[in-house]
Amino acid sequence: MELTGNLIIGASDVPARRGTMKALNPASNQLIEPDFAFGGALEVDKAATLADEAFDSYSHSSLAVRAAFLERIADNLDQVREDLAARAALETGLPEAQLQGEASRASTQFRQFADVVRKGRFLQLSIDPAQPERQPRPRMDHRLQKIATGPVAIFGASNFPISYSVAGGDTASALAAGATVVVKAHNAHPGASEIMARAVRKAVRESGLHEGVFSMLRGSGNTIGEALVDHPLIKAVTFTGSEAGGMALYRRAQQRPDPIPVFTEMTSVNPTFILPGAMAERGGAIGDGFIERMLANVGQACLKPAILIAIDGAGFTSLRQAMLDRLGTAPARTLLTPAIHAAYVSGLAELIAVGAQRLAEGTAAKADLDGRATLFEVDGQEFLAEPRLAGEVFGPVALLVKVGDSDEMLAVARSLRGQLSATMHLEDSDTMLARRLLPILERRTGRIVVNAFAHPQEVSFASVHGGPFPATSDSRFTSVGMTAIERFLRPVCYQGFPDELLPEALREANPLHLPRIVDGQ
Incomplete structure (x- = not known):
């Protein structure tokens, strides 16, 4: 054309x-x-x-x-x-x-x-x-x-x-x-x-x-x-x-x-919470899936899962290793614009400057605007002490937050700003913790996902792509x-109108046959 x-x-x-x-x-x-x-x-x-x-x-x-x-x-x-x-x-x-x-x-x-x-x-x-x-x-x-x-x-x-x-x-x-x-x-x-x-x-x-x-x-x-x-x-x-x-x-x-x-x-980091039962049962699969979705669109999606919060317990080693394995083989790919690439480089540098430990990198960049996949880790207390760790880095970058127990996981959730989405991976044994976490997430996001990842999103009547500031x-x-x-x-509101002057949808005979509430019914 x-x-x-x-x-x-x-x-x-x-x-x-x-x-x-x-x-x-x-x-x-x-x-x-x-x-x-x-x-x-x-x-x-x-x-x-x-x-x-x-x-x-x-x-x-x-x-x-x-x-x-x-x-x-x-x-x-x-x-x-x-x-x-x-x-x-x-x-x-x-x-x-x-x-x-x-x-x-x-x-x-x-x-x-x-x-x-x-x-x-x-x-x-x-x-x-x-x-x-x-x-x-x-x-x-x-x-x-x-x-x-x-x-x-x-x-x-x-x-x-x-x-x-x-x-x-x-x-x-x-x-x-x-x-x-x-x-x-x-x-x-x-x-x-x-x-x-x-x-x-x-x-x-x-x-x-x-x-x-x-x-x-x-x-x-x-x-x-x-x-x-x-x-x-x-x-x-x-x-x-x-x-x-x-x-x-x-x-x-x-x-x-x-x-x-x-x-x-x-802005949104779309936090993912792995509850203990789910991590013990399928931590490796969740870690692999998290990185796979993080890398979609070269990490340049508004719903990219960017932060994963997990308790250091049964299944954590499998979760972490699966993340390392998937990310370590990820090829560097082109970012959309020079400005996005510059922000990605700056974001990596800031994470390092505020104490995030680099766990793994994908294959090296070959072109000027390539983004190299990178995984960082911090513990829960470090995350709570440094708000900049919760900032968005647009590109193929993720942060693993290792917390000591469920109370620390809830504290991390409370520290987050508004998000477009949040995710919980859970099993039946996690119901009590999920009930404690749910109201915290409801106050911070417009969409809560269970046992899946936030990206991609359906376009439907029940879809919500929004959330509290700064999402x-x-x-x-x-x-x-x-x-x-x-x-x-x-x-x-049209008050006291003659029928012929009303918008067609509001006329007495309902000529368009549209759904209407009449006197509250």
Whole structure:
């Protein structure tokens, strides 16, 4: 597929006005053609203005029209899957077969949200009929539905260049809610971003929608992102990335004359707790599985299990040896970007500086941006005394925390900050300890896994990809799964309306046959 390098602003291809960039192939550390355009505040204003102009018509489009639009996006993504995966592989160093699967996941998400839209439950329709005879004061008719918040700015992620990018879950859920979307594409995969943006724009045109429903921008440094967050027509922001980057956007959004929500997914070490019965029964298998999942995506997954906490008792030696064996043969692999590689090197150095003992390394790096798998160990008291040991290192790095007993394990759990996930491996004999650990984990994460690993995650109605700070900036919401749509909705009550003026979903005859709560029933 031929790439133009242009920005996609509504129906227009916009050439460079603020400089250009080339994509980097991290495996070879070589630049790739073509040049990709940068935009600035002028392009942000054009995209946001179009998104605002499109919002009323799109957010009031019928559920059938909106669902069909999402399915067209899915179809268009399927049509470009091979080209998309091939280009993304060049720009990330990830295997093309893996990226084919990621592209399938992206199109599946759009189809899942189309089903959500058709069923209409996300509207949360509620009716309290008038009670004119009620004493001492009559009650007027009240009817409630959820509507979209307004145009949304979405920041693409670096580590999943398709399913968390231009046509990823944030875009799918925002469009499903009825929001118009302006995406800031990640500069780590500009070609893949353009392919996805054209697939979405094609669906906008095929569906007869206003061109401002979707735009894609790109820029250098922080300027374009700050302009997006500052723009008065943008009403919500999503971001996946570092804690520093996410909190900079969050604070900026709160300093606007009209503060807006910023839904960030930031940092998590996804702690894994091995309870004594499970460790004695299958410590070696758990250790092997832990390292295998840690190495997935070269350790560049937000759900990477990074810290394993285990009691020094029966099965610990088998657990530890299995981790050493699996990691020791792991090949060094390419990290996604020079910035990620630099942070990985810095993170390794910090762990060593604060007292972590290096247990094992994988095979040596052969290329400039390779990440060498590394396993560290500390005991529980060292971990409790040094908070920096609990920090995330993005890349193929893990920490084994050896604790003396169950009380020390619980103390380690209490010391942790907010997480996207936490895992317990247990047997029936571990039930009492699990009951003590569970409420500690509930306060610190949005998803607790038993006898499996947190990565990968299903995309479903019950999925939760969120958690207390610093995992996210708002633990009430998820960025994965069907309920991710709730981030972009707000309630509106229609009081005393004539039936013909009500939204169709709230009219007395229920012409759309949607589920509704009437007088609490």
